[in-house]
Amino acid sequence: MFTGLVEEAGFVECILKSDGAIRLSVRALLCGAGCSRGDSISVNGCCLTVVDTITTPGVEGAVVSFELLQETWNLTNLQYAAKGDRVNLERALLASARLGGHFVSGHIDEMGTILKWEKSGSDHILEIGCSAQLLKYVVHKGSIALDGMSLTVASVFEGGFRVWIIPHTYEVTTLKERQLGDRVNLEPDLLAKYVEKLVAPMQQ
16 A cells, blocks of 8 residues: 655666566666665656566665566556656555555556646646546546556546646656656556445445
8 A cells, every 4th residue: 555655757778578477677776775675655646566676886776676467467557658758756655654645556547648748837847648448537636646646636637637837746756757648557446446436235
């Protein structure tokens, strides 16, 4: 479980694909510290399990490796990642930590598409296109995780939604590299799905 508060943007070291297996390695400064095999880290919003950690004397941070399911590869924008690209990282939530964002499972529903991305004063406006299936879980002032970032929905329109990006979020995440047409990982608030399942039998 995560909060959607990105701790740092790490760098992709390499992606290896062989015999159907996919291995992603990321250099992390903060999230790599004290990282152990079996730990969970959110990478662009995807909950991945650490399978290996390599530290080098005199080199800051660590190279953390993950094994990806084919479904994760197919459903997320990690399939577009290349060596040197930045990815949003967040370690799993501690029970004693403050919940500054919202509960994020790290299970991506689909990829959205950037429709609008422009500066407005000191902030930025970001509009994302998504499917009608996902959009039904998105509400005005509700929460949504976008590439692992917990964001508040500013408005909802046919075919998508809008969020505002404050300077801090812009500076510490991968948003600096994003352009029109880029794909982003989306996870709507999990509570909406539970409500839908509970209400469905009543409507039959």
